[in-house]
Amino acid sequence: MAKKIDYYEALEVDRDCSQADIKTAYRRLARKYHPDVNPGDLESAQKFKDIKDAYDALMNPLTRDKYDQHGFAGLDPGFRTQEDSSFVVTDSQAEPIVSDDVFGAAGMDDIYNVSEVGGSADRGTTPEPGSDLRFDLDISFEDAAFGLDTEVDIPIFQECDMCFGTGAQPGSSTRKCHVCNGQGMVSVSEQTAQGSRLTRTTCSTCLGRGIILDYPCSQCDGSGQVQKYERILVKVPSGVDNGSCIRVHGKGAPGSKGGPTGDLYVVLHVREHEIFERHGSEILCETLIDFVQAVFGAEIQVPTLEGPAKMRIPPGTQTGTIFRLRGKGLVDPQKGRRGDQHVKVTVVTPTSLNERQKKLLMKYAMAVE
Ligand SMILES: [Zn+2]
Ligand SMILES: [Zn+2]
Incomplete structure (x- = not known):
């Protein structure tokens, strides 16, 4: 295997450069070494791969930090350090919301499906915030009870690095859309009860892009965006219930024209427990005792x-x-203290007594009379 080239060297940037510097350097070098520009040139192909690897690693603040501290070893998926969790927490700024219905009356429909992100952008100049995204996460009953730090891979859309978001195959030409004159929007007249009215709508010829592509980019099919996965840390607080949401700031869809990035809502699905039944922060279980224990009392073992x-x-x-076992339930996320566990006792009547046991019980029955 070829020796890996230092990521900063590959991009010809300083170690303390900004993310914007990295992006600029990558664009400059990618244009030069892209396989489409140098067909059949293996050296350029390798160079392109090196700068792309470097770009992917350094553009993500999480992986850049790991690389800065530990080199290539830090990027190994199995690599762990003690600082890991604290770093990741501050980066993703996970903030718990522990209401059953955080979305209010408008409901989940307001949250865009991940698949709805992307598509045609309108060509106006007003900054538009990115959509909030939703991610569904299954967790165990115990993890809901005691909290959990877990990493999830969320789908994100990034500018296509082959066409740099233009949607055009590198080297191919584009023309201004003649239908909308490059505006991306057209005015159409709409018939209403009051007569006809002009409304603005996305140009269907250029799909709002304002340009016509002679050859759509082969990597993104002309959309200008590609789907990738980003690993983020989600901190699930103790005591969350089924349907609770965790908001992760700034991990939704990117805004357009300088608008802010949306948030990610992680919707929790808590699996049922085989033993415990949950009622808010209280839990209930059942246990069996025999009739001798019921009569004389006993110290029994119960699951908690x-x-x-x-x-x-x-x-x-x-x-x-x-x-009742005090404080053995779940944490109430609002009040911060633990609920109780309730143990329902069922006395089991014996079904297979031997002769001696039967005689003794008969004696008991007679003594009662
Ligand atoms: Zn593309
Ligand atoms: Zn058009």
């Missing part, structure tokens, strides 16, 4: 979220009695 625990039941316990 932290593992088996001892619980005393008093003499004369009736079937169906519910005992």
Whole structure:
């Protein structure tokens, strides 16, 4: 395998350069070494691959930081350091929202599907904020109870690095759209009850781009954007319930014309537990005892979220009695304290007694009379 070239050297930039410098350097070099510009030239192809690898790694602040600190080893997927979690947290600025219905009455329909992002941009000049994105995450009951830091790969759309977002195959020509005169928008007259009215709409000839592509880019099919995945850390706080959302600032779709990036909403789906039934921050489970334990009382073992625990039941316990284990439930995210666990006791009537046991019970029955 060829020796890897230092990413900063590959892009011919200083180590303390800005993300914008990296982008500029990449564009300049990519134009020079792109395989379409140098067909059949293996050296250029390798060079292009090197600068593309460098660009991908350095444009993501997360991977750039890892590379700065640990070199290529830091980019190995299995690589972990102690600082990792703290760094990632500040970067993604995860902020928990623990309401069941954070989207209010308007509901989830306001949140764009990831697949709806992208498409044609209008050619106006007003900055437009990027859409908020939604990501569904399945977590276990225990993780909901105690919280979880997890990394998820979210689909993002990035400017196509082959056509630099123009949608045109490198080297091919583009023409100004004659239908909209390069504006991307056209006025159409619409018939209403009050007569006809002019409305502005996206030009269907150039799809709002303002230009006509002779050859659409082969990498992005002319859309100017490609889908990639970005790994981000999501901090799930303790006590979240099914349907809770976590908002991650600035990880939604990019804005256009300088508008701010949208947010990412991670919607949590909490799996059911085999033993515990959840009621808000309280949990309920059932346990079986035999009738001797019910009569004389006993110390029994019951499951809790932290593992088996001892619980005393008093003499004369009736079937169906519910005992409370204080503070063994889930954290109430609003109040910050833990709810209780409730244990419902069922007394099991013996079904297979031997002769001696039967005689003793008969004696007991007679003594009661
Ligand atoms: Zn492209
Ligand atoms: Zn047009």
